[in-house]
Amino acid sequence: MPLKIRMIERLAEVSREAWDSVANPQGAPFEPFLSWDFLDALETSGCAVEETGWGPKHLLAEDEGSGELLGVLPLYLKGHSYGEFVFDHGWANAYENAGGQYYPKLVTAVPFTPVTGRRVLARDPAVRGALVDAARHVAAEWGLSGWHVLFPFEAEWGELRDAGLLGRTDIQFIWENRGYQSHEDFLADLASRKRKALKKERGTAQHGLEIERLSGDALTKHHWDVFFACYQETGARKWGSPYLNRAFFSLIHERMADRVLLVMAKREGEHIAAALNFIGSQALYGRYWGALEHRDSLHFELCYHQAVDYAIEHGLKRVEAGAQGPHKMARGYRPQAVHSAHHLTQESFAQAVDRFLARERAAVQAEIGALGAETPFKKD
Missing domain, CATH: 3.40.630.30 (Gcn5-related N-acetyltransferase (GNAT))
Incomplete structure (x- = not known):
């Protein structure tokens, strides 16, 4: 035509x-x-x-x-x-x-x-x-x-x-869902020593914290304010000037809240870290992370382990957690x-x-x- x-x-x-x-x-x-x-x-x-x-x-x-x-x-x-x-x-x-x-x-x-x-x-x-x-x-x-x-x-x-x-x-290092019906299925796919190390890492990261997964109507302005503060802290430390502004995230909240998964960590009722993901029909895409205080292995928990948990629970085929990062392999992400x-x-x-x-x-x-x-x- x-x-x-x-x-x-x-x-x-x-x-x-x-x-x-x-x-x-x-x-x-x-x-x-x-x-x-x-x-x-x-x-x-x-x-x-x-x-x-x-x-x-x-x-x-x-x-x-x-x-x-x-x-x-x-x-x-x-x-x-x-x-x-x-x-x-x-x-x-x-x-x-x-x-x-x-x-x-x-x-x-x-x-x-x-x-x-x-x-x-x-x-x-x-x-x-x-x-x-x-x-x-x-x-x-x-x-x-x-x-x-x-x-x-x-x-x-x-x-x-x-x-x-x-x-x-x-x-890139991408996690693939090889038909896992539960997190235990995924763990069973790992070598024994690696499985024990992963469990220990997650226990250390979660100790004394409450982990929340928020999407859709559960997201509020407060959650986005905390996330943006975390994003700015990490962006300023890694790149000098973060690419995205607060107005962008406000628009995403208005338009796409049901396509967002915000994973947040709370200590004594206060949010201290957050990781932002976007939800596709086949994949979960990890995008930005930040923390207001340092906790051992918390980055791995919020960005990688929680994403894998969500993907298994919702039948998603893969998790794309961003560019580079051989450290992702120990968390089950394969080089592709x-x-x-x-x-x-x-x-x-x-x-x-x-x-x-x-x-x-x-x-x-x-x-x-x-x-x-x-x-x-x-x-x-």
């Missing part, structure tokens, strides 16, 4: 219903980070906007006759590489040392959110292909260094590579390959990066194999 592809500079220019009909279509697993509510909250709160280096340039594919929305491509004009979790600073330095201008660049990603998911959002492969071509055209027309697609599912990564994009691989795809407009630069990526992919696969031998699970 004849397609029209146009660009919008604010998600508010398209209706929630139209966007969600293609971003989270009926019958597909729900991904909270693709929803209009989540992405618009980033823009409305001022977190993902041009002033912060995340200029929205979303592409819409519409039926030229009826105007029906058939596909969307979340797209940002990036003035830096922060908040992406696919590290290309070395590429930027090489490009600029050779006399080029690496920034701005185009990025298809969920801002500040290194979770896997769909990225070129359309059911029809022809519509997806048209959106890919349009993004490459924009990069060329605007004289940009390239377009980068971060953390697509592996099947979509294959489609993008077939379309000519370069493929990159990295490692995650992907990104890259279109670089300068041919000689693209060829050099392609050679580098071939070596990097081999090294990553070797590392996954080595790490896999160190997981706490019983050996087959």
Whole structure:
């Protein structure tokens, strides 16, 4: 069918219903980070906007006759590489040392959110292909260094590579539900020594504390205020300046409280730590954590163990607890390959990066194999 592809500079220019009909279509697993509510909250709160280096340039594919929305491509004009979790600073330095201008660049990603998911959002492969071509055209027309697609599912990564994009691989540590009906089933899957260590760690973390899991109507402004204080403390210590503001979390509370799991620790009636998760139909996504006082192993309890408990109780297939972190393996999270795809407009630069990526992919696969031998699970 004849397609029209146009660009919008604010998600508010398209209706929630139209966007969600293609971003989270009926019958597909729900991904909270693709929803209009989540992405618009980033823009409305001022977190993902041009002033912060995340200029929205979303592409819409519409039926030229009826105007029906058939596909969307979340797209940002990036003035830096922060908040992406696919590290290309070395590429930027090489490009600029050779006399080029690496920034701005185009990025298809969920801002500040290194979770896997769909990225070129359309059911029809022809519509997806048209959106890919349009993004490459924009990069060329605007004289940009390239377009980068971060953390697509592996099947979509294959489609993008077939379309000519370069493929990159990295490692994340993801918990998988191997048919566990209870937490005891999960523990039984671990080697005896590892199982005892995990139980001891959880006992230490929980001692003298009350652990709460809050979602939906159970969440109040007080809970969000405490969480934000925890988030700011950790963000300031790790990154210098947290990416997200209080307004963003207020919008998430208004719009998506039923898709949020806030795990909080209380000591003598006062909250001292919190971990924020988002709930998909197949996965629990751990995002942010913070504590107002230090407690041994509390980070592991709130972020990893409680997430696993929730996933088992609710029949979720996996827990994605963020980028990096080999320490997650001892808590039952396995090393897995995650992907990104890259279109670089300068041919000689693209060829050099392609050679580098071939070596990097081999090294990553070797590392996954080595790490896999160190997981706490019983050996087959």
